[in-house]
Amino acid sequence: MVAAAQHPNIKLMTYSEVVDVSGYIGNFEVTIKQKARYVDHSKCTGCGTCFEKCPSKVPSAYDFGLGTRKAIYIDFPTAVPNKPVIDAENCRYFKTGKCGICKKICPTGAVDYEQKEELIQEKVGAIVMATGFDLFNWEEAYGEYGYGRFKDVISGLHFERMSNASGLTGGKIIRPSDGKEPKSVVFIKCVGSRDEAKGKEYCSRACCMYTAKHAHQVLDKIPGSSAYVFYMDVRTPGKAYDEFYRRTVEEGVQYIRGRVSKIYPSGDKLIVMGTDTLLGRPVEVEADLVVLATAMVPSKDSDKIAQLVSCPTDKDGFFQEAHPKLRPVETMTAGLFLAGACQGPKDIPDTVSQASGAAAKVCALLSHNELATDPMISQINEALCSGCLVCKGVCPYKAIEEKTITERVGGKPVERLVASVNTGLCQGCGNCTVACRAGAANLKGFTNDQVLAEVDALCR
Amino acid sequence: MSIDTKDFQPKIVGFTCNWCSYAGADLAGVSRMKYPSNIRVIRVPCSGRVNPQFVLRAFQKGADSVLVSG
Amino acid sequence: MKRIGLFVCWCGSNIGGVIDVPAVVQEASKFPGVVYATDYKYMCSEPGQETIIKAIKEHNLDRVVVASCTPRLHEPTFRKTLAKAGLNPYMFEMANIREQCTWVHSDEKENATTKAIALIKRALSKVSKVEPLYESYIPVTKKALVIGGGIAGMQVALDIADSGHEVILVEREPTIGGKMAMLDKTFPTLDCSA
Ligand SMILES: Cc1cc2nc3c(=O)[nH]c(=O)nc-3n(C[C@H](O)[C@H](O)[C@H](O)COP(=O)(O)OP(=O)(O)OC[C@H]3O[C@@H](n4cnc5c(N)ncnc54)[C@H](O)[C@@H]3O)c2cc1C
Ligand code: SF4
Ligand code: SF4
Ligand code: SF4
Numbered sequence: 157m158v159a160a161a162q163h164p165n166i167k168l169m170t171y172s173e174v175v176d177v178s179g180y181i182g183n184f185e186v187t188i189k190q191k192a193r194y195v196d197h198s199k200c201t202g203c204g205t206c207f208e209k210c211p212s213k214v215p216s217a218y219d220f221g222l223g224t225r226k227a228i229y230i231d232f233p234t235a236v237p238n239k240p241v242i243d244a245e246n247c248r249y250f251k252t253g254k255c256g257i258c259k260k261i262c263p264t265g266a267v268d269y270e271q272k273e274e275l276i277q278e279k280v281g282a283i284v285m286a287t288g289f290d291l292f293n294w295e296e297a298y299g300e301y302g303y304g305r306f307k308d309v310i311s312g313l314h315f316e317r318m319s320n321a322s323g324l325t326g327g328k329i330i331r332p333s334d335g336k337e338p339k340s341v342v343f344i345k346c347v348g349s350r351d352e353a354k355g356k357e358y359c360s361r362a363c364c365m366y367t368a369k370h371a372h373q374v375l376d377k378i379p380g381s382s383a384y385v386f387y388m389d390v391r392t393p394g395k396a397y398d399e400f401y402r403r404t405v406e407e408g409v410q411y412i413r414g415r416v417s418k419i420y421p422s423g424d425k426l427i428v429m430g431t432d433t434l435l436g437r438p439v440e441v442e443a444d445l446v447v448l449a450t451a452m453v454p455s456k457d458s459d460k461i462a463q464l465v466s467c468p469t470d471k472d473g474f475f476q477e478a479h480p481k482l483r484p485v486e487t488m489t490a491g492l493f494l495a496g497a498c499q500g501p502k503d504i505p506d507t508v509s510q511a512s513g514a515a516a517k518v519c520a521l522l523s524h525n526e527l528a529t530d531p532m533i534s535q536i537n538e539a540l541c542s543g544c545l546v547c548k549g550v551c552p553y554k555a556i557e558e559k560t561i562t563e564r565v566g567g568k569p570v571e572r573l574v575a576s577v578n579t580g581l582c583q584g585c586g587n588c589t590v591a592c593r594a595g596a597a598n599l600k601g602f603t604n605d606q607v608l609a610e611v612d613a614l615c616r
Numbered sequence: 617m618s619i620d621t622k623d624f625q626p627k628i629v630g631f632t633c634n635w636c637s638y639a640g641a642d643l644a645g646v647s648r649m650k651y652p653s654n655i656r657v658i659r660v661p662c663s664g665r666v667n668p669q670f671v672l673r674a675f676q677k678g679a680d681s682v683l684v685s686g
Numbered sequence: 687m688k689r690i691g692l693f694v695c696w697c698g699s700n701i702g703g704v705i706d707v708p709a710v711v712q713e714a715s716k717f718p719g720v721v722y723a724t725d726y727k728y729m730c731s732e733p734g735q736e737t738i739i740k741a742i743k744e745h746n747l748d749r750v751v752v753a754s755c756t757p758r759l760h761e762p763t764f765r766k767t768l769a770k771a772g773l774n775p776y777m778f779e780m781a782n783i784r785e786q787c788t789w790v791h792s793d794e795k796e797n798a799t800t801k802a803i804a805l806i807k808r809a810l811s812k813v814s815k816v817e818p819l820y821e822s823y824i825p826v827t828k829k830a831l832v833i834g835g836g837i838a839g840m841q842v843a844l845d846i847a848d849s850g851h852e853v854i855l856v857e858r859e860p861t862i863g864g865k866m867a868m869l870d871k872t873f874p875t876l877d878c879s880a
Contacts, residue, residue: 163847165853168835232861235861235867280829286835495839497838527826528823531822587664589665602660613804653801
């Protein structure tokens, strides 16, 4: 992370969003919105005095409400950049106009309540989508797991925040309900994955492995504990993956093949009911904590960014690669590439390989000074063009421009407006040729004459 | 030509977009689907390229039906 | 006068097993302007492409039709073949007699043969009207934009940056790292994720 922030060729823009994209391969124009941080990062040294003293406490969303953060905050101690932002919605100064403590105590005077969001224009030759994933909202779909009513039924990512040594529990696994260490932990796989009725049809690919990891962490960190995994299949097709899973079984993780039909509370415990389909009999496990391996879904608002950059999506909303086998990191939009889980669920090794693949494609593109364009594009016969510009209105790629030409009429020069095709923008759709009543617009490679000749040949 | 004879075989001309329905017709082939052989397809870069004039010309030259798809 | 060369592919038995290829070649070669017509078992193979190059030179062809698979597959291949023989690569048209003929009409062989002839005549008719086209050139801005600063975005940005190009890495959250930064140890090696 630090490497990406410090590389001299990388301009890192956090707390920013791409809000507009125009242009084409080799020549995109993008507008990036830098959201107001209310902290001038060129002055801030990341000393942390402000968030020590800030009086507004907010449950930390990053840590699934495991703890609190301040209104001026960084998400975790090793965050990059390691400088805070103010969450205006929860800041006392923004809500009531009183407070201003952080501004007063900041030793470098970096806090700036007047900071405005900024729009920055950039020109780039290639764009890579790496917007990742979010987790399936199981609370809305799975009544049998309590629709999120039971505090001790959590997601795998929530579990990660607890077992993470730099998280708020310092790496201790606890029950969210009472903070006690769980002795019996049940894991349920394929929650929202491979479930057409309630979730998604596809396999999320990383959860079999991280569930094995989680179960191992339970046994490793909590003496005398037991870990159960309800599963449909165990899918471990990766280098050293099956070995990893086997080790956890040898350590004592108990795998039960079957789906869970109901979870209900009993005292301060949860009873997990299911069927062991291998033994063909119902099972009941008493659990202190239940961890769900929830499906990966496209990240929030990825449909919007997809629209901005004209990136096609698949039936599940993941970005669509140009070809599943032969062009896995390219898209049908020239100059637009894909990396990571935004293209489909994947784990870190696959993400990194795909990212390097995408980078290689970008480097190949950027190594050219010029690119050849498809010659099958529209062309305007200026002599026929009446300058009505109807074509301009129908062009979906904004490729038609106005141009003034000078003609000699009766020996005198006369200026006249005509349409002109931007050869970089024209995608050769031919819409303009149909709109043009004067017959001035024609599509090279699919001219009126050529298509009519085809019609004649087929009808003969 | 009368359409109530049983042997009537219409002559169908199709205009299909290279990126979607032409690719779809290819996929039908790759999947070894079967359909009657009396449709003949012209590839266009976009259904928006299909000038009404092309359709009229097809009818004029004896097509019984025209499919525009994209 | 136009000098068209026609090359009909068997695609092994994919095409040759359904339609009567020699009959198709014979019929289509009557089309005005066709000065050379032949068939071959795999047109896209190296010897197949050599056949085209040789014919262009020997028969002084100025345009070519290949009847084989979908142009979505091999149009670029054959365009290059033409260029190698010194012809403008756009003096070319394909007839899709596999995906849109033999594969979908394999149980009506005679009709498939008739259709293949029609499709080839369409291509011949179009190719009679084509003109040389030339590619134009657009400049390339040597800078990349990466949207999303998870492990994927960071890796892409670092690799591109290491090759000497500038990168803008845009992350909507206050910090980069994405989901991976939230993880404890990661499988399969259980090393830390920071
Ligand atoms: C609980 C859990 C445990 C896991 N454990 C492991 C493990 O042990 N080993 C392993 O190999 N894999 C593991 N994985 C999988 C791993 O998390 C993913 O493979 C990896 O995070 C994918 O990286 P990414 O960069 O594609 O996506 P993300 O990590 O989701 O990163 C995407 C980034 O893009 C940003 N972003 C999104 N939209 C925009 C936008 N419009 N503009 C700007 N920025 C945007 C996001 O804020 C985020 O920072 C686990 C996953 C989960 C859920
Ligand atoms: S990886 Fe495993 S747990 Fe995840 S969806 Fe696929 S089979 Fe289910
Ligand atoms: S529609 Fe035709 S006549 Fe009108 S401006 Fe465009 S090219 Fe010219
Ligand atoms: S062919 Fe399509 S993209 Fe090109 S100028 Fe005409 S309408 Fe625009």
